[in-house]
Amino acid sequence: MAEHTTFKVFxxxxxxxxxxxxxxxxxxxxxxxxxxxxxxxxxxxxDGTLTYRMxxxxxxxxxxxxxxxGHSKLVCRLQIAEVLKNFDEVVIEPxxxxxxxRDLVVNMDRFWxxxxxxxxxxxxxxxxxxxxxxxxxxxxxxxxxxxxSCIMCGVCLSDCTSxxxxxxxxxxxxxxxxxxxxxxxxxxxxxxxxxxxSKEGGVWDCARCYECVQVCPKYVAPMETIMKLREMxxxxxxxxxxxxxxxxxxTELVLDSGILDERRxxxxxxxxxxxxxxxxxxxxxxxxxxxxKMPLIHPHIxxxxxxxxxxxxxxxxx
Amino acid sequence: xxYAFFPGCVAKQTCPELYHSTKKVAQALNIDLVELENAAxxxxxxxxxxxxxxxxxxxxxxxxxxxxxxxxxxxxxxxCQGAFCRANKRLRQEPYRDKINGxxxxxxxxxxxxxxxxxxxHFLWALVEDLGIEELKKRVKRPLRNLKVASFYGCHLLRPxxxxxxxxxxNPTSLEKVIDALGAEPVDYDGRTRCCGFPILLENENASMAxxxxxxxxxxxxxxxxxxxxxxxxxxxxxxxxxxxxKIARQKIGLPVLHLPQLVGLALGFSEHEMGLHKxxxxxxxxxxxxxxx
Numbered sequence: 001m002a003e004h005t006t007f008k009v010f011x012x013x014x015x016x017x018x019x020x021x022x023x024x025x026x027x028x029x030x031x032x033x034x035x036x037x038x039x040x041x042x043x044x045x046x047d048g049t050l051t052y053r054m055x056x057x058x059x060x061x062x063x064x065x066x067x068x069x070g071h072s073k074l075v076c077r078l079q080i081a082e083v084l085k086n087f088d089e090v091v092i093e094p095x096x097x098x099x100x101x102r103d104l105v106v107n108m109d110r111f112w113x114x115x116x117x118x119x120x121x122x123x124x125x126x127x128x129x130x131x132x133x134x135x136x137x138x139x140x141x142x143x144x145x146x147x148x149s150c151i152m153c154g155v156c157l158s159d160c161t162s163x164x165x166x167x168x169x170x171x172x173x174x175x176x177x178x179x180x181x182x183x184x185x186x187x188x189x190x191x192x193x194x195x196x197x198s199k200e201g202g203v204w205d206c207a208r209c210y211e212c213v214q215v216c217p218k219y220v221a222p223m224e225t226i227m228k229l230r231e232m233x234x235x236x237x238x239x240x241x242x243x244x245x246x247x248x249x250x251t252e253l254v255l256d257s258g259i260l261d262e263r264r265x266x267x268x269x270x271x272x273x274x275x276x277x278x279x280x281x282x283x284x285x286x287x288x289x290x291x292x293k294m295p296l297i298h299p300h301i302x303x304x305x306x307x308x309x310x311x312x313x314x315x316x317x318x
Numbered sequence: 319x320x321y322a323f324f325p326g327c328v329a330k331q332t333c334p335e336l337y338h339s340t341k342k343v344a345q346a347l348n349i350d351l352v353e354l355e356n357a358a359x360x361x362x363x364x365x366x367x368x369x370x371x372x373x374x375x376x377x378x379x380x381x382x383x384x385x386x387x388x389x390x391x392x393x394x395x396x397x398c399q400g401a402f403c404r405a406n407k408r409l410r411q412e413p414y415r416d417k418i419n420g421x422x423x424x425x426x427x428x429x430x431x432x433x434x435x436x437x438x439x440h441f442l443w444a445l446v447e448d449l450g451i452e453e454l455k456k457r458v459k460r461p462l463r464n465l466k467v468a469s470f471y472g473c474h475l476l477r478p479x480x481x482x483x484x485x486x487x488x489n490p491t492s493l494e495k496v497i498d499a500l501g502a503e504p505v506d507y508d509g510r511t512r513c514c515g516f517p518i519l520l521e522n523e524n525a526s527m528a529x530x531x532x533x534x535x536x537x538x539x540x541x542x543x544x545x546x547x548x549x550x551x552x553x554x555x556x557x558x559x560x561x562x563x564x565k566i567a568r569q570k571i572g573l574p575v576l577h578l579p580q581l582v583g584l585a586l587g588f589s590e591h592e593m594g595l596h597k598x599x600x601x602x603x604x605x606x607x608x609x610x611x612x
Contacts, residue, residue, distance in 0.1 A: 070508060071488045086489040161513035165528035205522045207529070208363060209513035210400075210477035214487050221478075230367045242521050250364045251372070258358040260327040269520045288558060291597050293332045302356050306427055307376060313421045314372045 003030050005080055006089035007038055009050065013102050020100070022091075023047075027080075035075040035083065035090060036064055039104075052104035059217055062153030066104050067093040072158035074217040095158035111154045114171050118178040118197070123189040140185035147180035147225050149218040156212035156222050168201040172212035172222030175203060179225035182232065194233045203229045204243025245269050255311050258301030263294060319448050321392035321439070322384035323351035324402075327359050328550035329394055332558070335594025336550050339579040340394050340441065342593075346586050347449060347457060351392065354383055360393075360401040362551075363474070375421040377405040382422070382432040390437040392444055394579070396549030399440040400474025403481045410434050440475060442548045442578055443484050446492045454499045459587040461501025462609040465544070467581065468505040468537035469493035470556065472549030473513050487511065496578070497546065500585035502609070505542045509533030514552040519559065524566060530555055531567035534575075544574040544605045546581045553577060558599050574602040584609055 004026040012020035025046055027038045036054055043050050053063040059077040066075050069087045072095055083090050098106035124134055141148075156172040163169045170178075175197070182193040197203050203226050212222040233239055234247060249268040253261045270277040288294050301307075329337040344351050357380040359365075366373035381402075384391045393399045409415045409432060419431030439447070445454055469490075476487040485492050490511060494504035515529030534556060537545055547553055557575040564571050580593040584606070595602040 069488060070511075086486050161515075161529065162518065162522075162525060165515075165532065166522060166525040169525075200522075205518060205525065207513045207515060207526075208517045209473040211473070211513075214477040214479060227363075227367050234368050246520060247364055247367045250362075251368050254359045254361065254365060254376070258356075259330060260359045260362075262327065262331045266520060284558065284562065287561070287599055288332060291599060292334065293558070293597065295331055295334075299330055301358060303427070306379075306425075307358050309425065310375050310379065310421050311372055313424065314369065314375055317371075317421070 004028050005030050005038065005084065007042060008089055008091045009039075009042070009104070010093040011050070011103055012100055014100075029080060030084070031079070031081045033080050035066075035068060035073070035078045035080055035092070038080060038090065039075065039092070050104075051102045060151060062151035065095050065153040065155040065158060067095060067158060071211075072096070072155040072215050074153055074155060077217055095154055097157050097160060097163050098154070106154075108154060111152065111157055111171075111173065114157075114174040115152070115177060117170060118174045119181065119189075119193070120174070120177045122181055122184055122186060124186045125188050134186045136185055143185070144180045144183050146220055147176050147183070150176055150180075150220045151218055153217065155215050155217060156220075159211040159215045161209045161211055162205055162207045166201070166205065169205050170197075170201050172206075172216075172226070175206070175229065176220050176222040176225040179229050182229065190232070191236060191238060194229065194236060194238055197229055198233055198239040198241060198243070203233070204241065242269050242271075245271065255307050256300075256304070257298060258304050258307055259299050261298050263298070319348065319444070320350040320352065320389060321444065322387055322389040323353045324357055324360075324380065324391050324393050324398060325353065326393060326395040326398040326550070328554065333550040333553055333577065335597040336394060336553070336577045336579065339577060339583050339588075339593045342588060343579045343583045343586060346583075346588075347454075349392075349444070349449070352387065352389065354380060354391070357383060360395075360398040360405075362397050363401050363404070366401075366405075371418065371421070373401075374405050374408060375418050377402060378409055378415070378418050378432040379422055379428055381406065381409070381436040381438075382428055382430075385433060385436045390439055392439055392441055394441045394548070394577075395551065396440065396472030396475035396547075397551050399438065400477075400482065402438045403483075404478075406434075406436065406438060407481045440484075440548055442475070442492055442496065445496055445582070451495050451499050454496065454582075458500055458585045460585055460610055462581070462585050463501050465502040465605065465609045466505050466542050467497045467502045467576075468507055468540065468542035468545045469497065469510045470514065470533065470537075470545050470547040470549075470552055470575070471511055472547060472552045473511075475548060476511055493546065493548065493578070496582070500581060502581075502585075505537060505540045507533075507536050507540045507542075509536045514547075514549075514555040516551045516555040519555060523562075526555065527559065527563040527566045530559055530563035531569070531571060534560065534563070534571045534573045535567070535569070538571065538573050542573065543608055544576055544602070546576045546578055548578045550577065560600050572600060574598065574600050574605045576602070576605070 422428040515526035
């Protein structure tokens with residue numbers, strides 16, 4: 001049983017190291033042991049200087065988020081055998097999109113700063129306070145059940161592709177929390193929240209890459225909650241911005257010909273009255289035209305009427 | 319090998335080279351494509367933001383068309399593949415499928431609705447799973463030796479993996495296997511599973527272009543001669559928008575981006591013109607020269 005697994009671990013002590021480096025360890029563990037067991041083995045038996053956060057070992061406390069072979073995980077719920085199915089060694093780095101304090105420990109301020117921005121508590125009716133608790137039906141709770149499961153580990157922020165290029169983006173965890181509060185049946189500030197979340201850095205800046213859905217250890221599916229916030233915003237007809245126009249005109253154009261009109265959608269999304277925006281797109285449009293990437297006649301399917309009939313039936317059933 | 323072919327909106331409009339190269343390559347590989355000419359757009363995960371039931375109904379209609387012909391669907395777009403797989407996962411649940419079939423019924427055009435049996439495969443998956451890598455190797459007439467190729471999968475072909483269920487999302491290998499089979503060398507880099515930024519192009523252009531420059535520059539730094547992608551939306555951002563990304567990054571990138579069938583086609587002996595490489599924004603001459611020495 002003395003088989004070994006190679007752990008390649010990111011090391012960085014800003015007080016003594018001029019730059020980060022990787023250190024390899026041979027860990028006498030495999031199979032059902034977790035990656036966290038491996039780190040504990042290293043720290044306990046081989047190198048006490050290795051620094052990382054951990055506590056519950058049960059995917060409850062959310063302390064041990066790290067990047068393992070390129071994607072963020074809670075290492076207490078990741079078996080070494082699972083990693084070795086796809087890789088020859090276990091490569092561990094600190095979470096991305098956060099400042100590294102030392103080795104695998106990151107500064108979580110950024111997570112809390114974003115969380116603070118979305119009023120992460122329920123705003124209920126303070127004027128009519130009931131004599132007992134504010135009750136919710138199981139059906140009402142089911143709407144926010146998954147979003148309520150967040151343990152704030154930060155794994156979703158670490159893999160967020162929008163946050164990586166735009167520090168202003170609120171990110172998946174805070175937006176999932178915003179959904180949890182806005183969709184709560186007892187909430188009285190839903191519209192204010194939705195308006196706030198449609199500003200820059202909010203729900204319309206998500207690139208829909210599904211990284212957060214894939215990596216969330218508690219199945220919160222943050223991106224799905226962001227899409228629900230978009231749906232709530234569209235239903236309430238609260239906002240007219242590029243994000244809302246894009247979705248609305250997309251659907252309209254699909255029902256119009258069966259095939260999305262790629263010439264008209266960008267124009268409708270930007271808005272014909274936004275001359276600066278239209279001019280900004282012109283050089284790209286021209287380049288595409290010269291390369292034969294802009295058909296003059298828009299194709300359409302034969303049974304467009306059928307799509308409209310289906311859309312009508314869906315609408316009627318609401 | 320026979321499929322109900324769903325080309326998607328982009329291959330019919332802004333990436334016509336993808337449509338034509340797919341048809342030629344399929345024919346050369348004896349893959350029979352029966353185009354679903356009356357199918358509607360997959361909704362691309364956008365229609366569902368407004369009305370998931372409508373999006374699923376339109377897709378159930380498409381799946382039913384293939385089901386009637388007892389054919390699996392073949393897509394050539396990661397985004398269509400993702401939207402289809404997510405819809406198909408929901409439609410496998412019977413009460414929900416019944417509800418959606420209710421929207422389809424009424425005028426006899428979708429008799430019986432969708433029964434939930436249609437398999438949906440991206441062209442990449444069809445190459446790996448149905449044709450097979452060994453068979454593909456045998457069909458190569460002109461190995462793309464000397465060519466270093468960076469794969470770019472497109473998010474929706476990998477995640478969420480419980481709906482897609484083909485490649486491992488942390489370490490996908492199918493594109494690399496194909497690149498290798500064609501005689502070229504796959505380049506390993508972080509960006510290959512990340513986002514191209516296309517969905518936020520109009521909402522947050524700087525962020526979108528930062529994604530383009532980050533991944534293309536990383537691929538270039540790792541020695542890539544070109545990228546290859548199974549997603550035309552990624553292609554629109556990585557190729558068509560590359561000059562705009564260069565402006566924002568204040569750096570020349572100049573990395574050609576090929577559609578997957580184009581790369582396969584070059585190895586099968588098609589000319590660059592037959593594969594529509596002249597329709598790209600970033601010039602592809604250097605790739606062709608290196609790959610086939612013409």
